[in-house]
Amino acid sequence: MPLARLGFEVTGIDNSKVGIDQMQKTAQQEKLNITAMIGDLYEFEHFHDFDYILLDSMFHFLKKDKAKEVGLIQKIRSSIKRGAFICICIPDTDQKVKTLLQAIPQADAALVLEESFTFTFEDTASGHSSHTPHKLFVWKK
Numbered sequence: 001m002p003l004a005r006l007g008f009e010v011t012g013i014d015n016s017k018v019g020i021d022q023m024q025k026t027a028q029q030e031k032l033n034i035t036a037m038i039g040d041l042y043e044f045e046h047f048h049d050f051d052y053i054l055l056d057s058m059f060h061f062l063k064k065d066k067a068k069e070v071g072l073i074q075k076i077r078s079s080i081k082r083g084a085f086i087c088i089c090i091p092d093t094d095q096k097v098k099t100l101l102q103a104i105p106q107a108d109a110a111l112v113l114e115e116s117f118t119f120t121f122e123d124t125a126s127g128h129s130s131h132t133p134h135k136l137f138v139w140k141k
Contacts, residue, residue: 004032011035047079054087061099073103084141092133109139
């Protein structure tokens with residue numbers, strides 16, 4: 001949503017119908033240029049159609065998912081067009097950043113941005129809050 005609010009044409013892909021319905025409702029209300037697709041990102045084959053790929057907090061690199069997640073990153077890296085950007089936000093916990101950096105070799109894409117920030121979650125109803133360190137990486141092919 002924030003990218004569409006800045007004027008970008010956005011395509012959102014999620015396997016959650018609820019999430020896609022929420023995105024479409026907000027896009028219609030705000031007249032945002034968003035195409036919403038229900039689908040499995042791991043099966044998506046058209047990364048070459050985009051100038052920017054944003055993958056936000058979707059990689060956890062748990063033992064059972066690590067090969068699949070690294071495979072998706074490598075699939076995107078190899079299929080995007082020259083000049084396209086891959087933007088990945090990831091929690092800066094455990095070995096996540098190390099695993100991510102190994103999945104995108106410098107020879108394939110130049111790292112153009114690395115930013116650290118803290119993601120804060122607050123649930124006003126329960127009073128619960130959490131603060132998680134994150135990193136944003138941007139590579140250009």
